[in-house]
Amino acid sequence: MSTERESIDQARDIMISAIAQSMVIYGVTPSVGRIYGVLYFSSEPLTLDEIKNQVAMSKASVSNGMRELLETDMxxxxxxxxxRKDHYVAEKDYLRNFLxxxxxxxxxxxxxxxxxxxxVEPTLEAIVRDTSDDQVKEEAQKDLDLINNSYNYFDWTMRLANAMESGEIFDYLPKTKK
Incomplete structure (x- = not known):
């Protein structure tokens, strides 16, 4: 093997390792990150066996990791x-993966x-409505208030998810700087 070929392989190994480590930040295991990295740098679709050989993992582990990557459309x-074997390719658009x-x-x-x-809401509401213990009523009401306050957060995050899914987010934060 030529030294240039070895240098390319070494560079890919470094990048695959970095991808695996960066995916840990998002709660993805390093092994799943390595699987993705191998597919990302592959110029052709790979089978589970081919991936298994490159990442030095069991076929069951590769299969489980692949299921996770398929679920997120990566x-x-x-x-x-x-x-007859299944083949896999990586989505190479980081932004699409992120979204x-x-x-x-x-x-x-x-x-x-x-x-x-x-x-829990019906239980807390019933306590607020029916209890004669003022301290218990106050505690239940505080919990209900906290729950109600969280609705603003969930409304905002759902609007964010919808804007990311529709592409509307790029109206406010373009993909590239102009």
């Missing part, structure tokens, strides 16, 4: 004529909190 499954990832996380956060709110 990777796409593609069909290759004459081959897809955050839209998903914003909606997950909202759904978790809203389900909890639906569960």
């Amino acid at each position: 990777v796409t499954k593609v069909w290759m004529k004459g081959d 897809s990832f955050f839209i998903k996380k914003i909606r997950q956060e909202r759904n978790l909190i809203m389900k909890a709110t639906e569960q």
